[in-house]
Amino acid sequence: MRICAFGVRGDEVPYFQRWAARTENTVTMHPDYLTDQTLPLAAGYDGITSFQTVPYPSTVFSGMQQLKLRYLALRNAGYENVDLTAAAHHQVRVSYVPAYSPRAIAEFAVMSMLYLLRQAGAVQTALHDADYPLAKTFIGRELGDLTVGVVGSGRIGQAVIQILNGFGTRVLITDSHLPKNLALTFTPVSFEELLRQSDILTLHIPGDPENTNLLNEAAFAQMKPGALIVNTARPNLIDTAALLTHLRSGKLGGAAIDTFEHEADDLLQLAHGETFADPLWDELLAMPNVMLSPHIAYYTDTAVKNMVEQALDALVAFDQGVRVATELT
Missing domain, CATH: 3.40.50.720 (NAD(P)-binding Rossmann-like Domain)
Structure with a gap:
């Protein structure tokens, strides 16, 4: 052939x-x-x-x-x-x-959680500013003490649950099809309950039209103060403008975005030999409590x-x- x-x-x-x-x-x-x-x-x-x-x-x-x-x-x-x-x-x-490789994406998602929990972005910003004393002041949180909401429990979601179980993390899931793997420990809840209880919310669902802007203004308003968002799934799942509103206000503690909402348009510009100027991306990139990556969670x-x-x-x-x-x- x-x-x-x-x-x-x-x-x-x-x-x-x-x-x-x-x-x-x-x-x-x-x-x-x-x-x-x-x-x-x-x-x-x-x-x-x-x-x-x-x-x-x-x-x-x-x-x-x-x-x-x-x-x-x-x-x-x-x-x-x-x-x-x-x-x-x-x-x-x-x-x-x-x-x-579901494991590759799952490991990246959990790594992103740890990055945000230990305020690694703020530490790096302080060090780049040559403020060594400030860099030592960003206290972290431990993953095993927290509740993580996993949206979508297919192959990748289950790999995330397995890793989180090793940390001793309380895991909530919302999915119409529950995992049959008896070795996994999790609690099924409604999406609304998951929003209310999760310290960290991680997305592992497809980018079907019905999932567009699943995390929007209304969803963010229901979340716990200081909650973290991780998206290693699809670009259309998060309303980025609403995300920024709640990051600016301090309602959300941080976000790790591997699949950016407008990445297709931005990459199309790059494919044509141009650069992209996206104010939403630029603002996220400037925030020390945001981890941005260029759709590389799978990349092993x-x-x-x-x-x-x-x-x-x-x-x-x-x-x-x-x-x-x-x-x-």
Whole structure:
């Protein structure tokens, strides 16, 4: 099979090369995102794999149909940026990688909690200001003494619960489907009760339209004074303007944001060779009680290997007429 790979980063290259050598398939790699302008690079290939958070418009799928390209394997879990209706209309089958490494994201989420609890941002700010005495004054809190609300208890949420159980943390969850893992300790509550009781709230749900701005002005108003927010899930889950309002007032104690609300638009600007000027991002970045990261919670060697190999395996399965469990269309 001849595969054209888009959005390839340097860290992915060895995994592509090893997979191609092992399976005797051909993979041609490009760092460019998959767009109308780059799609011609895939002419003559049997399938495409790509990794990007910028949009896949309908014109990409009409172009794929014209090139007789029927398969697209995403190397990531999020697909709200993909026009699946257009893909189906143009007879392009799309797959994704829903669980490349739940543990990687879970560990990052808990690390973010610890960063906020120990006021590491304030400590670093003081040290950068050469105020060593001030840097020693930021007292922390212990994770094992607190209540963490986990919104979403799928693979990632369960990995978070498992780690928190090791700290002795009280864990609340809200989910329509409760984990069946009897080794996990948690208490199911309503979303409203979780907001009221949680010292830390961590998000692990998909970016479905009904989840847009799940944490909004009304939700923040119900939370405990000093509560912390962690989002390693999807960009649309938090109303950033409302988050900033409650950070400024001191109602919220801090936030760790790995998936920023406007990241798709901002990254699209960067993809076009520009810089982005986002006042919400800039204000968050200036706050010592906020930890910002550029959508890297998943980013470990294990996760990258799984993302590459599972996407490529899906393309081969498509080509061989085998059912693909991770198919979206």
